Amino acid sequence: MKILFIAPLPLPINGQSKASKVLLDKLIYDKHNVKVINLSKNSLKNGFNSLNRVFDIFSVLFKVWKKRKNNDIIYLSLAESFFGNLRDLFVYVICYNSRHKIFIHMLGGAGMKKILEGNGVQQKINSFFINEIAGVIVEGTVNFEVFSKVINEKKIHIVQNFAEDFLFVNNEEIKAKFSDKQSIQILYLSNLIPGKGYDELADAYIELEEAFKKQVNIVFVGGFESQESENEFLIKIKTHNGLNYIGKFIDGEKKRELYCQSHVFCLPTYYPFEGQPISILEAYATGCVVITSNHSGIPFIFADKKNGFMVKKKSIESIKKAIEDVLGYKNQLEEIALNNRNEALGKYRTSIYQGAIVQIFNDFYKNKFLK
Structure with a gap:
């Protein structure tokens, strides 16, 4: 498969970047054609508080634009802050013609819960795009319930985390x-x-x-x-x-x-x-x-x-x-x-985590050719 992989990768090490790295290692090991866009930022602060961060976001979006075509799957690890979510919305826009190939992965959840359970413009835009994509990967039932309000439940997959x-x-x-x-x-x-x-x-x-x-x-x-x-x-x-x-x-x-x-x-x-x-x-x-x-x-x-x-x-x-x-x-x-x-x-083994997500991708890829 040709996979555009948009996610934070070490360093700095945190739960989200570790989960992304473990999945990426498996995709490479299985000899998939993976193009990587690293979402990691250098600071632990949340928010949109420096020119460097502005540059980082525009750099990510430019890379997405360059690599958006000829992918079988687009994997996006979601952000939860207000400005991180805006970045993700621009990713949806850039990849709109391939929206039915996008899988988003919610490693976290409380921030996205707040966004999707709101009633403002941000909630409506997120709901519109998420309803159009291939699927959502979540860690547990709380996020399953949150996303089930904006996308068909059959497209939501629960995959629990792991220890190496x-x-x-x-x-x-x-x-x-x-x-x-x-x-x-x-x-x-x-x-x-x-x-x-x-x-x-x-x-x-x-x-x-x-x-x-x-x-x-x-x-x-x-x-x-x-x-x-x-x-x-x-x-x-x-x-x-x-x-x-x-x-x-x-x-x-x-x-x-x-x-x-x-x-x-x-x-x-x-x-x-x-x-x-x-x-x-x-x-x-x-x-x-x-x-x-x-x-x-x-x-x-x-x-x-x-x-x-x-x-x-x-x-x-x-x-x-x-x-x-x-x-x-x-x-x-x-x-x-x-x-x-x-x-x-x-x-909570690494193999269980990797295998579950790879199976989701494989099923989607196979079904695409059966239609």
């Missing part, structure tokens, strides 16, 4: 991790940007009683949206030995090692563009108990007391209680970790 194969641990590694529970390590691994809950997690630790603090070490990994934000956070945690920021980026074996050293993974997110966080599935694969929030697509991959502990959004007190619960459940943590790893083995 190298991350999966064996029983011995989980047992080794939990053999010493005197000090519980909690890992926060995501971008440190507003809405992700990293500040609330630090504040929850700071409010713990000293007896609890002595039993907990929290490690933060991820990039900040600005130097000012980083400086503020480093000042906040400076005097607390149990709070440690170890860097902006980690991947590969170093990331696996860090997950394997951590008993608990915490992502108390209320980020407006959150979807089904790959980091939670990575935590499952590496045998971590999870603390997270009832937000966006998370409830469809997480159950309270089964996979870990659910917290209220924006609630320092709720996170603090979850940490205390972890310390009170020390003898049950290994059982939860084993359950999480086994769940990931059955549901």
